[in-house]
Amino acid sequence: MRMSDKATARDGQRLRLHVRGAVQGVGFRPYVYGLATRYRLGGFVANDPNGVLIEVEGERASDFVAALPLEKPPLARIDEISVQPIGAAATEEFSIRTSEQGRVSTRIVADAATCRECLSELFDPASRFHRYPFINCTHCGPRYTIAERLPYDRPATAMKRFAMCAACAADYADPGSRRFHTEAIACPRCGPRLSHGIAEIAAAVAGGKIVAIKGLGGYQLICDAHNDAAVRQLRLRKQRDQKPFAVMVGTLEAVAEFAEADAVELALLESRPRPIVLLTSRGRLVQSIAPELARIGIMLPVAPLHHLIFDALNAAHAPVGESWAIVATSANLSGEPLLIDNREAEQRLAGIADLIVTHDRDIVTRADDSLAAVVAGRPQFIRRARGYVPEPVRLARSVAPLLAVGGALKSTVAVTRGNEAFVSQHIGDLDTAEGIRFFEETVDHLLSTLDVEPVALIHDLHPNMASTRFAEARGTRLIAVQHHHAHAASVMAEHGIAGPVLALVLDGFGYGSDGGNWGGELLACEGARFRRLGHLAPLKMPGGDRVAREPWRMAASVLHALRRGDAIASRFAAQPQAARLSALLEQPGMPTTTSAGRLFDAAAGLLGVCTVQTYEGEAAMKLEARVREPRVVSGGWVIENGVLSLLPLLDRLVVDAPDPTDGAGLFHGTFAAACVDWISQAARETGLETVALSGGCFLNARLSTGISRGCIAAGLTPLLPRQLPPNDGGLSLGQAWIAGLQLLEHQGLEGTA
The missing domain is CATH 3.30.420.360 (Nucleotidyltransferase; domain 5)
Structure with a gap:
């Protein structure tokens, strides 16, 4: 936050303040009203296209300016406060004015999970919001997903169709209320309504049914996470064979029953955005939720509706031996965007959900649940959406x-x-x-x-x-x-640097400057330019783009590169094309790739962890799940003229035929050590000591932690992406x-x- 043009009020002088940042729809105007009243100041506050405009006059106007950034509402983000002395208007009262129109330079804040105060009212029989699934206030509830435009006022949101009742109107106009100018304010008398009762929803979940519910950013599909038949049925109907599902639990305390979580992970779970957080599974939920994976995505309730469903499950249905946990996944067919329109949801989910729960508040902008993990001690995005956008x-x-x-x-x-x-x-x-x-x-x-x-x-x-x-x-x-230059620049941008830096980019595929298939790149970046210092050793791609779906093909390519092509047919006898692949690999002109992602596929194929993928990254994720302790193979790599080859490591996986757990540990430990050696050599040659780490392979916590710690040990400064994902979401x-x-x-x- 920056304070510019500091000024103090003298007798007969008035101060005009412009506050820029996330200051609309977060209770900032009522906060200013209360602060000005406390200091007995005259003037006004209003939303304007730049943020919030304030004018104050009185003996303690300077105290007001000093206090303004210190007690701001929880969802507010102040970027800048400018202060300008103007002529006094002899105003003794302070008021909230209607918003000014014009060209916008402010922003809407992200949706926020139900706050503690609203949660207390939700279950308070004396509250008019008792068990109302759309309760919200200036500290929580929908924002970005219901906003049509700025300034953020009720007529510019999905709430414009709901006329406030007398009680809500009184709260909206009362500076002492937590709902003062809360644009999404509503109660059972005047607000949105669910199509089905909470008891019916809970009974369906407890009975093994699949239920579609309309959430903050789109429809979700939920079912009992303890019921293997229900989860398998959801997979079948959603056409999602192996890709993991997220699980929602009712309380932070319940997390420990299903997963291991440290203090950083627990804080991330409980943060206002309520992301899904990848945690080490305790194996107490059905295996069909995350087949062959060591980590499971867990989230806490986001909206009042979620809290009410868990309350009903706990109150009316027999315990399942542990706390209730429900699968919570986006309501769509695999590969398509999640649904937000009621009519479309009822049509397209009819063959997936046994019960479809709608409501009559529109979703203006769809936003999937955000997904994150703690990597190298700090949160890292895998998918950035609801709760964080549009910060x-x-x-x-x-x-x-x-x-x-x-x-x-x-x-x-x-x-x-x-x-x-x-x-x-x-x-x-x-x-x-x-x-x-x-x-x-x-x-x-x-x-x-x-x-x-x-x-x-x-x-x-x-x-x-x-x-x-x-x-x-x-x-x-x-x-x-260029694709990998953009990956590197994404990390540079969020860390506020233009270079020069080294950049290690490890991903699946990106179109190279030479028209080739890049994916494991060592770059030097400065300003708007980059230079390719090196890359992973190219491997042939038998079958072209099919290699991304069939890891056994990359394993076959490695066998060919190791002059062991005669083993392809027997090693992959279950694959119909295996017998002819050795001859195919001998043909000239086959495309090659420097992809790190395909290197993971090759290792997974050689170790028998995954030969055919049903979702992107499956082989790499299942390979990572096997790791118990990363270990480094001596002489496991070669660096020549900037080209890093892992063929010695891969040959070890073929000749020694370690079990998948040992092999996964050898692959991860050696790959990380090789990358650190590669970076260190480039650092000595260029004199650069800062290295940006990016690309989808850095979602692998073992690899990411190993490389970043190795860089630090080598005296280098690694930069990992934190505000955006390292995958293509940051491009x-x-x-x-x-x-x-x-x-x-x-x-x-x-x-x-």
Whole structure:
């Protein structure tokens, strides 16, 4: 937070304050009203396009200015307070004025989980909000998902159709109420209503049924997490064969029954965004929730409806031996965006859910549950969405207004405004018509709410991505950014640096500057430029893109590279194409890849952990789940002319045929050590001591921790992504930062011409 133009009030003088940040829809105006009343000041407070406008006059106006940032509401974020002395208006009373219109430079805050005060009222028989599933106040409830535009006032939200009853109107107008100017205020008399009762929902869950409920950011599917038949039925209906489900438990205390969690993980679970957090499983829930994985995604109740369901389960249904836990997953067919429209949900979920619970408050912007883990002692996003979006990333420099459209998988978009970058919620993969529509909706909504007209559209270097085609169709000025450069720049942007730095980017696939299949890259980055210092040793891709779905093919490629191609047919006899793959690998012109993701696939295939994938990253996740203790194979890698080869390690996995647990430990420990050696050599050659670590492989906690700790031991400074995921969900930020710096450099050159 920055205080500019400090001023004190003298006799006959009035102070005008502009407060910028996340200060609309969080109870900031009533907070200002109360503070001004405490200091007996005259004046007013109002939302305006820049944030909040305040004018105060009185003997203690300077005390008011000093106190303003100290006691702000829980959801408020103050970026800057500017103070300007103006002429006195001889006003003794303080008032809240209606919002001013104009070009927007403020922002909406993210949705927040039910606060303790509302939770207490939810179960208080004396409260008019008793057991009302839409209770909220200035400290909690929906914000971004119901907002249509700014300034954030009720007529600009999904609540505009609900006329307040006398009691709610009185709370809304009462400066002493926690619901003073709470735009989503509602009660059973005047607010949204559920289509089904809580008792009916709980009975369905307890009876082994699958229930669809309308949450804050979209529909969820829930069922009993102790009921293997129910979970398997959900998999069958949702067409989700192996990909893990998240689990919701009713209280923080219940978490310990199902998973191990340290203080950082517990704090993350209980934080206002209420993300799903990956924790080490105790194995007490049915295995069909997260097949062959060591970690399980757990979350706490987010909305009042969740609390009411757990209360009803505990009150009316027999105990299951442990605390109730329910599967909570997005309500969609596998690979499609989650549903938000009632009619569409009733049509498309009819074959999935036994009970579909709707309500009549619209969801304006869909937002999936956020997913995070604690890596190297600090939280790291896997999917950033509800509860965090649209909080911006603060940039080290102001850049031109830009729209960056990200990649094609785990898609996000980013919009820059001054020294802030607003990265959208997780959109998902752009391989369906529904996914592309969601992508386009998100672009339009983000530009509209931020009131930004981009001067350029930034896209991936790959010419055939759906996001690239969107940029080409919509933009007049286009800037293409190489995939792995964007990964590195995303980390640089959130850490506020423009370089020079080293960058290790480990992911599945990115279109290289030479048109090749990149994926394990060592770069030197400075400003808007990068240089490729090295890469993983290329491996052949028998079957082209099929290798990403069939890890046994990459294992076969490794056997061929080790001159053991004659073992392919017998080792993978269950695969119909195995017999002819050795001959195929001998043919010239086969595409190659430097991908780190395909290296994980190869190891998983060689160890028999996963030969065919049913979801992206399955082989790597199951391989990581096998690790008990990472160990380093002596001589397990070779570095020549910047190219890192792990063939000696892979040969060890073939010749010694360790069991999958030992093999997984050897692979993870050796790969991490090899990367540290690779980085260290580059650091000595370039003199650079800071290294950005990014790419989807850094979702692997074992690898990420091993490399970052190894860098520190080598005297280097590793930078891990914290505000955005290391996977393709962070690409849009990196694209925007590179393009912003490029335009600034161009302006500088023009200025010196």
